[in-house]
Amino acid sequence: MTDELPHGGPAVLPGDVGDLPEARSIRRFTAAAGRARAGASLSSLLGDVYYAVISAAIGAAVAVGVAGQVRASLPPPPAVPPATSLSLPTLVAVALLAGAGVLVSLAGRLGPVGTGGAESAWWLVLPVDRRGLLRPAARRLPIVGAVAGGAVVALLDGGLLGDSGQRTLLAAAAGVVVAALLVLLATVVQSAGVSRRRVALAGDALLGVSAVLAVVLALGGAHLAQLPVAPWPLLVVGVLLVAALVWLVDGRLDRMPARSLRESGSVATQAMGAVVSLDSRELGRALTAGSARPVRRWVSRFHGVRGAASALVAADVAQLRRSPRHLVQLVVAALIPWLATVVPQLANVPGVLVAVLVAGGIASSAAAEGARAGEMNPILDRMLPLAAKTVRRLRMAVPGVAMLAWALLAFAALGRWAGDVGTWLVLAALGAPVWAAATVRAAYRPGPNWSKPLVSTPFGALPTGVTTVVSRGPDLVVLCLLPTWIALILRHVTPTFLLLQVVGSAIAFAVGSSIATGTLMDRLFEASGGAPGTPGSKPAAAGR
Amino acid sequence: MPQPVARAQDLLVGYGGAPVCAPVTFTLHPGRALALVGANGSGKSTVLRAVIGLLEPAGGTLTVLGRPVDERTVEFRSAVSSVLDDDAYFPSLSVAEHLYLVARGHGVLDAWDRVDELLDEFGLADHARSLPVSLSSGQRRRLLLAAGFARPRSLLVLDEPEQRLDRRMLSALADRLVAEKAAGGAVLMASHDPELVRAVADRALHLDDHANELLSAADAAERIARIPS
Numbered sequence: 001m002t003d004e005l006p007h008g009g010p011a012v013l014p015g016d017v018g019d020l021p022e023a024r025s026i027r028r029f030t031a032a033a034g035r036a037r038a039g040a041s042l043s044s045l046l047g048d049v050y051y052a053v054i055s056a057a058i059g060a061a062v063a064v065g066v067a068g069q070v071r072a073s074l075p076p077p078p079a080v081p082p083a084t085s086l087s088l089p090t091l092v093a094v095a096l097l098a099g100a101g102v103l104v105s106l107a108g109r110l111g112p113v114g115t116g117g118a119e120s121a122w123w124l125v126l127p128v129d130r131r132g133l134l135r136p137a138a139r140r141l142p143i144v145g146a147v148a149g150g151a152v153v154a155l156l157d158g159g160l161l162g163d164s165g166q167r168t169l170l171a172a173a174a175g176v177v178v179a180a181l182l183v184l185l186a187t188v189v190q191s192a193g194v195s196r197r198r199v200a201l202a203g204d205a206l207l208g209v210s211a212v213l214a215v216v217l218a219l220g221g222a223h224l225a226q227l228p229v230a231p232w233p234l235l236v237v238g239v240l241l242v243a244a245l246v247w248l249v250d251g252r253l254d255r256m257p258a259r260s261l262r263e264s265g266s267v268a269t270q271a272m273g274a275v276v277s278l279d280s281r282e283l284g285r286a287l288t289a290g291s292a293r294p295v296r297r298w299v300s301r302f303h304g305v306r307g308a309a310s311a312l313v314a315a316d317v318a319q320l321r322r323s324p325r326h327l328v329q330l331v332v333a334a335l336i337p338w339l340a341t342v343v344p345q346l347a348n349v350p351g352v353l354v355a356v357l358v359a360g361g362i363a364s365s366a367a368a369e370g371a372r373a374g375e376m377n378p379i380l381d382r383m384l385p386l387a388a389k390t391v392r393r394l395r396m397a398v399p400g401v402a403m404l405a406w407a408l409l410a411f412a413a414l415g416r417w418a419g420d421v422g423t424w425l426v427l428a429a430l431g432a433p434v435w436a437a438a439t440v441r442a443a444y445r446p447g448p449n450w451s452k453p454l455v456s457t458p459f460g461a462l463p464t465g466v467t468t469v470v471s472r473g474p475d476l477v478v479l480c481l482l483p484t485w486i487a488l489i490l491r492h493v494t495p496t497f498l499l500l501q502v503v504g505s506a507i508a509f510a511v512g513s514s515i516a517t518g519t520l521m522d523r524l525f526e527a528s529g530g531a532p533g534t535p536g537s538k539p540a541a542a543g544r
Numbered sequence: 545m546p547q548p549v550a551r552a553q554d555l556l557v558g559y560g561g562a563p564v565c566a567p568v569t570f571t572l573h574p575g576r577a578l579a580l581v582g583a584n585g586s587g588k589s590t591v592l593r594a595v596i597g598l599l600e601p602a603g604g605t606l607t608v609l610g611r612p613v614d615e616r617t618v619e620f621r622s623a624v625s626s627v628l629d630d631d632a633y634f635p636s637l638s639v640a641e642h643l644y645l646v647a648r649g650h651g652v653l654d655a656w657d658r659v660d661e662l663l664d665e666f667g668l669a670d671h672a673r674s675l676p677v678s679l680s681s682g683q684r685r686r687l688l689l690a691a692g693f694a695r696p697r698s699l700l701v702l703d704e705p706e707q708r709l710d711r712r713m714l715s716a717l718a719d720r721l722v723a724e725k726a727a728g729g730a731v732l733m734a735s736h737d738p739e740l741v742r743a744v745a746d747r748a749l750h751l752d753d754h755a756n757e758l759l760s761a762a763d764a765a766e767r768i769a770r771i772p773s
Contacts, residue, residue, distance in 0.1 A: 010623050010696035011574055011728035016615035016653040017696055020618075026649055037675075062666060117632030122691075126649035127621040259598045260614050 023132020024218025026123065060151075060203050074345045086343045087223040092156050094217065096175075097308025098210035098332070100521060103145055105203025105325070107186035108196050109287045110271065112141040114264025124258045131253040134261070139247055142183040149179025157227050169227040177238035181424055183450065184245035189262060189271045191252035197265075206497060211332045218342045278448055278466055284365070288323060308384040316370030316398040324364035333363035334406050337421065338413035348479060349489055358490065359410060360403075360477065364439035367402035371395040371443035396512055400436035407432045414488065414527055423493040426485025427484055430498060433505040434480045444515075480508035486530045547610055548573050549730040550595060550701045556603035557587060557594045563582035563602055564590050565751045568759070574698070577721065577731035580744035581764045583771060586751040588734035589628075592703050595732060596626045608699065622650065625689050625697035627705060639663070639687055640672040643694050649697035662690040665720075667713065682708040689717065700724060702733035706740050718743040738765035 077087060082319060086094075115124060121131050158168035173419030186199050230238070267286055274282035300318050305311045320326060340355030342344045374381040381391045392454030407428035452465025478485075483500040487493045508515060554567040563586030573580045577684065580588040593599040594606060597615025605611050607621055633642060640659050647655035663669045666686040676684055685708040692700060700721075706714055714737065721731055721744040735741050741748055742766050748764030750757045 011698040011730075012645065012700075012724060013696045014652055015655075015658045017651045018653045020651045021648060026645065029641075029645065029648075030634055033632070033638075033641050035634045117630070117635040121630040121632045122634065125621060125626070126646070126651060127618045128653075129618075130616070215720060254596070255616060259600075262598070298665055389672075410655065 006015050007224070020128055022316065023126075023128040023130070026126060026128055027133060027136070030123075051384065060194045063155055064159050067155050068242040069485065071141060071160050071162050072226060073350070075348065075372045076345075079272045081221065081344055082342075083221050084219055084342055085223075086218045086339065087163055087219060088264050088343055088345045089224040089227045090217055090222050091214070091339060091343050092161060092227055093224060094210050094214040096153065096156070097213065098207050099149075099205030100182060100207075101203045101210055103149070103199045104182050104186060104340070106287070107141060107145065107183045108199025108201075108203055110141065110268045111190060111196070111261075111264030111464050112183055112187045112262065113138045113190060113253070114266070114268045115261045116269050117267045120258065120265055124261065130256070130542075131250060134253045134256065135250065137265075138187060138253055142180045142187070145183040146176045147178040150176035152420055154515060157229075161227055161356055163226060167226070167229055170232070170235070171227055173235050174230045174238070177235060180242045181238065181245065184242065184249055187249045188245065188252065191249065191255050192263075193257070193260075196260075196264065196470035202326065206323050207332060208328045214339055215349065218339065224354060226516060250476060256522075278470060280365075280470075281375065281443065284369075284372065285376065288325065288369075308386050309390070312370075312384055312386065312391065312394045313343070313397045319369045319373065320398055320402065323369060327370060330363050330402060330406060333359040333366070334409040336362070337410040341413050349491065352414065352417065353485065353488055356410060356414070357477075360435055361474075363406040364435045366444075367399040367436075368395075368429075368439040368443045377443045389513050392515055393509075395443075396433070396436040396440050396509070399439045400433060400537055403435035403439070404429060404432040405433065418491045418493075420493065423498070426498060427487060427493050427501060430501040430505060431481055431484045434476060434508040435507035437505075438476040439481075441512045441514075445469050445472040456522060476508045478513075480504035546574050548607075550606075550608045550732060552563055552591075552595075552606045553712055554604035555594065555601055557590045557599060557607050559590075559599075563587075566685065566754055566756050567604055568749065568751070568756055569604075569631040570747075570749050571764070572699075572730050572732055574728050574730050575725050576747075577725055577733070579741045579761065579764060580732070580734040580751060581736070581748050581759075581768055582751035586753070587651065588751055589703050592626070592701055593630070593753070596624055596628075596701050607702065615644045622696060623698040624701065625692045625695055625699070626701040626703075627692040628703045630688070631681075631684060631705070632637050633673065633687075633721065638673050638746060639668055639674060639679070642687060643690055646691045647694040652695065658694060662694055665716070675700065681684075682710070685709060686713065693720065697729060699708040699732065702735075704732065704734055704736060706735060706737040735772075736768060738768040741765045741768060757771045 075089070081087065115137060116136070119133070119137075124130070126133075150172045150438075154172035157163045157171040158165070163171065188436055190196070208459065230257055270286035271283055272287055274280070302314045302318075303309070305314050333467055336359035340352050343351075346352070346355070374391070381388070384391070386394070411424045411428030412421055415421030418424060446469055448463075449465030449471050450463060452463065452468075454461040455464055456462075469533045481501075481504060483497040483504055487497045547699045548571045550570075550572040552568050554569055556563045556567055558564045560673050562587075565582075567586075568591055570578055580591060582588055590599065595608065601613075611620075614620055615624075622753075637645065640663060643662055644660040647658050652658055658673075660669075663672050666689060668683060668686055668690065671679060671683060671692065673710050676687060677705065679687065689702075689705060692702070693707050705717060709717065717727065718740055722731075723747075724731055725744075731744065733740075733744070735745075742761055745761040745764065748759045748761055750759055750764060750767060
């Protein structure tokens with residue numbers, strides 16, 4: 001893009017001007033200045049590399065070991081599978097398709113190519129070849145995606161399904177190639193000026209399609225004996241396609257508009273900060289807000305609003321309704337327990353228990369956008385003439401309804417699996433408030449406190465100030481749904497369990513309504529006259 | 545009459561297709577300065593973002609240096625210098641190195657000499673080796689302004705340059721902008737400061753939701769002064 005303008009050169013010159021430098025020299029100058037001030041010696045660099053390699057190796061070994069243990073504990077597939085069922089390899093194939101949807105959605109939300117604040121302000125204004133500035137950023141996400149894709153496929157195929165080494169190698173290679181292709185395609189789409197929201201929506205749609213496909217395959221009784229793997233020639237074609245896309249992307253980097261690069265870089269920076277600080281709420285905000293439609297086609301009239309309480313609930317409903325990602329998330333989460341019950345090898349107590357826990361976590365996190373917004377902007381909770389506790393309780397309304405719907409669907413499948421649908425549906429309804437209370441409690445948790453002592457574990461140092469905060473919310477799911485978990489382990493619901501679940505839900509509701517932000521230990525310490533609570537905690541967000 | 549540096553005809557700017565102000569029409573020639581004035585939220589910064597290519601116009605026409613705005617071209621980035629409120633810096637680069645990056649990146653040969661001059665002019669000589677994070681907000685603002693002058697340009701776009709500047713620095717900036725015009729450069733700035741508008745601008749465009757109005761700099765300064773703070 002070097003067409004001559006009719007005006008000639010710039011009118012005002014600060015001094016003698018020569019040829020423009022190479023973009024690479026700009027990058028090197030910036031990096032060299034950073035290195036000069038980092039104070040890092042060669043030995044510390046080698047130490048960091050050693051630590052990273054060892055950590056990755058330990059992580060991989062643990063993952064492979066867990067997958068192997070899971071495989072060893074799985075019962076053998078039945079000789080004659082039921083009419084409505086999925087084989088484990090079929091489920092893994094569908095899960096990988098869902099993973100591809102997640103990857104595309106993430107690629108769309110993160111750019112894929114973006115520049116951080118400093119790069120946007122100080123690099124993008126330079127008249128140097130933009131390709132030279134953006135090459136490292138353009139390579140980053142495809143490489144990360146490819147490595148993640150290969151690792152996940154290898155883990156599932158070699159670890160969970162126990163395939164042979166050569167087949168696992170082929171599957172992993174296919175995972176690398178497909179993941180790289182998807183991210184590179186998203187980059188090409190970005191360079192064509194398509195909005196990030198559309199790419200993210202395409203990924204969400206793929207995720208939804210994978211859920212529907214799983215249902216269709218299960219109803220049709222699909223039984224893949226092994227995960228299908230691509231033959232070598234097809235892989236070679238894939239690699240050639242990746243190379244072609246890399247070349248295409250490189251040629252189009254100078255067509256990336258600065259506004260797109262700025263937006264993507266801003267989202268990526270926010271998301272990276274959230275990951276480093278283990279703040280899932282901030283991560284959700286980063287991934288959601290950046291891809292939302294800036295202007296709505298229609299304005300909600302809120303006809304049902306009759307007062308402050310209904311206004312708050314109506315606002316939460318609007319938030320959920322306007323977030324397709326969260327709606328898809330809810331639908332997918334509702335299908336997970338059902339899928340676990342139709343895969344013969346997973347249709348056992350551990351398999352179903354894990355499926356319900358994972359699905360419940362996915363569903364509840366989708367339903368608490370209003371509470372998370374209230375935590376980030378406390379003024380939202382203070383705008384209405386409502387007491388703080390009332391606000392907190394009202395924030396449970398939408399998650400409560402969403403989780404009730406999820407639980408009825410999920411527990412209907414459990415009831416079918418256990419042979420008694422009716423009582424399982426009652427148990428689901430009685431336990432729904434716990435999920436709602438947990439998700440609101442998690443949404444209003446204080447920020448991670450990194451100043452608390454570390455505890456040594458075989459996996460490395462564990463920051464206690466972070467784990468106590470991160471466990472707020474899941475703790476209610478574990479403790480207050482205990483009657484449900486026991487019923488699930490016994491595959492039988494008794495009236496006693498129903499009664500105990502009512503008590504558990506009442507406790508969860510009371511805890512979820514609490515506006516105290518410190519941990520129980522902090523409050524006990526304060527009550528005994530000790531120092532105030534955790535530095536990471538902050539005053540109650542809401543109320544008069 | 546030389547060809548205009550920037551021209552907008554019924555330009556509509558906004559986010560998500562919703563305009564933030566009435567259609568904007570102006571013509572800016574070399575050696576002239578146009579001020580955008582108006583209340584907070586009237587769309588001044590949004591118009592500037594469209595002019596420097598960070599926002600797609602929602603309607604109308606907008607040309608810079610005779611071509612539709614396209615910040616991806618080398619020529620556009622060579623000619624248009626902008627100072628917005630981007631408070632982002634490389635964490636490891638000093639104040640002087642930031643300025644050098646801009647000057648050298650635009651091909652300025654004796655870049656360190658120019659950087660030294662700008663550091664003196666903008667009162668940053670004592671902070672040349674400081675990292676931007678250690679500067680006050682006013683000093684960081686001066687660093688951004690200095691960067692705008694560290695490079696060749698035909699059009700200088702400034703978004704409320706008076707922000708966080710004391711009167712002495714503001715007066716020096718006004719002199720700098722007048723000199724910019726004398727050297728043949730064009731200045732497009734959004735401002736709330738009547739003195740700066742009066743000293744620098746030849747004309748002013750008052751932005752409003754319903755209708756925009758082209759004013760003399762003196763009239764614009766008076767109108768700004770009447771806006772309650």
